Amino acid sequence: MIQNVFFDFAGTIADLKPSSEEMLCRYIEKNHGFKLDEKKAREAFACLDKHMFYSSVKVTDFESKSKFYQHYNDRVLQSLGLFDSVDNSENQLFNYFASCERHWVLKSDVKETFRKLKEEGYKVGIISNFDSKLLDIVKNLGISDWVDFLHISQDEGYEKPQLEFYQGFFEKYNIDVAETVYCGDSYILDFLPAKEIGIARPLIIDPYGNYHDRKECVTTISSVLNHL
Numbered sequence: 001m002i003q004n005v006f007f008d009f010a011g012t013i014a015d016l017k018p019s020s021e022e023m024l025c026r027y028i029e030k031n032h033g034f035k036l037d038e039k040k041a042r043e044a045f046a047c048l049d050k051h052m053f054y055s056s057v058k059v060t061d062f063e064s065k066s067k068f069y070q071h072y073n074d075r076v077l078q079s080l081g082l083f084d085s086v087d088n089s090e091n092q093l094f095n096y097f098a099s100c101e102r103h104w105v106l107k108s109d110v111k112e113t114f115r116k117l118k119e120e121g122y123k124v125g126i127i128s129n130f131d132s133k134l135l136d137i138v139k140n141l142g143i144s145d146w147v148d149f150l151h152i153s154q155d156e157g158y159e160k161p162q163l164e165f166y167q168g169f170f171e172k173y174n175i176d177v178a179e180t181v182y183c184g185d186s187y188i189l190d191f192l193p194a195k196e197i198g199i200a201r202p203l204i205i206d207p208y209g210n211y212h213d214r215k216e217c218v219t220t221i222s223s224v225l226n227h228l
Contacts, residue, residue, distance in 0.1 A: 001179060003179040007221075008184035011185040013110045013126070015104070015107065018102060020097075024036065032085065032086055036080070040080065046208075047079060050187070053129070056159065057157060057158070060154075110143065113222045117146070123148045125149030127151045127182070161192060163193055166194065170197070177199045180200055181203065181224065184205070203227060204216055204217050205218050205221065206219060207219050
């Protein structure tokens with residue numbers, strides 16, 4: 001019997017706005033005078049995110065963050081065929097992104113879904129590759145009263161997809177994986193390790209249809225309620 005419903009944070013229950021693809025398109029139009037198709041930019045970021053993961057455990061200062069994103073943004077430009085036409089030699093994209101005001105926005109059905117889960121007696125948690133700022137972010141988003149557990153990689157010293165990160169959570173709070181639904185947006189970081197440690201119902205949220213042929217795919221947070 002399912003007792004617990006847990007979620008990834010970034011890309012699953014909340015998105016950073018403006019999105020990376022929106023910002024890249026704005027930067028290129030402003031500084032290079034041509035328009036980049038936003039869908040192509042989104043696909044480029046999504047493809048790279050399957051193979052190149054930001055680490056809140058290893059990246060702990062500005063210098064290491066800057067170095068990571070220079071390489072990351074170079075790879076994005078390469079995949080779009082823009083490496084030679086958009087100069088990033090002095091980390092211009094990282095500096096531009098850092099200069100812009102961005103904020104986390106909950107997906108539209110998150111609050112109502114969390115409210116229903118709590119009313120029906122489920123334990124709700126967030127398991128995330130993130131730094132310690134996530135606690136304040138969750139409070140500011142107005143969902144902390146519905147969240148029983150918050151498991152953050154930087155605090156634990158392990159991160160997705162390491163099995164120790166997931167196992168440490170379930171051992172710490174004495175929670176049974178066989179009584180758990182877990183939903184994330186990454187096949188590699190979320191779905192595979194959740195399945196490997198024996199979580200009863202691992203799910204992938206996929207609003208763009210990348211995994212439409214999988215029965216474990218959901219398109220909205222509210223549709224997780226159909227898997228309890």
